[in-house]
Amino acid sequence: MFRLAFPLLLAATTVAAPSVAQTLSVDEIRALVTERVSEKDEYRALLQDEDPERSLAAMQIMLGSGDNDLQRMALEQGLFSPNPVVQRTALQSFFASGAVLNVMLEPGEAKDNNYFQRNIASWSGSIDAEGRGHLSLLTGEWDEASSCWLYRTSNGCFVRVSDANVMLNLWNSWWSMKLNESGELTGSGSMPNVATAVTAVAPVAN
Structure with a gap:
């Protein structure tokens, strides 16, 4: 019995050794x-450069870098900027990336209107327990002739971005949306067979 136990104990010790050797100390982790953190601070410093041209250039480069962390950092910086040109640039990059825009629609007075629910269903959306509609809209390619991003699943215009607002084409009607302080697009528009305006909220910032 002792002759068997010793090799087994030795094997177990040998297997466990590498994981012990790979353990980082507290100082190494720190x-x-x-x-x-220092690296991120350096990137943020570029985005917050006092020269607006340099900060805008840094944001554009980071948005086009292909690095998810840098893109997220630059997008948030742009969305919360007081400068409408910087905001527009960030939003254009968001849609140019082929983003999925999740839109929540508040029916208001149309809550009990069956057409509201039918309109949501016709776009493969869902209705939650509070009666709000939810859509996931896929951004497609940029169409130069129409100056808009298309729906990924059709040739119809989906969104246009300007310094003033974002226009979403929903049910063949253009809805005017603006960024709020939480990084959400908010606005309202009309639906077929729904007499009252319907409000919409679509998060852009994570």
Whole structure:
């Protein structure tokens, strides 16, 4: 019995050794955290440069970098900027990335209107327990002739972006949307066979 137990114990010790050797000390973890935070601070400093041209250029480069972390950082910086040109640039990058826009529709007085529910269903949406509609809309390619991004699933215009607002084409009607302080597009528009305006909220910032 003792002859069998010793080799087994030795094997178990040998297997466990590498994981012990790979364990980071508290100081090593602290150093890595400091390095990562410092790196992010350097990127934020570029985005917050006092020269508006330099900060805009930094945002554009980071948005087009292909790095998810840098793109997210630059998008948030742009969306919450007081400068409408910077906001527009961030929104254009958001839609140019082929983003999925999740839109919540508040029916208001049309809550009990069957046509509201039918309109949502016709776009493969859903109705929650409070009667609100939910749509997930896929952004397609940019159409130069129509100056809009198309729906990914059709050749129809989906969205146009300007310094003043974002226009969403829903049910063949253009809905005017603006960014709020939470990084959400908010606005209202009309639906077929629904007499009252319907409000919409669509998060852009994570």
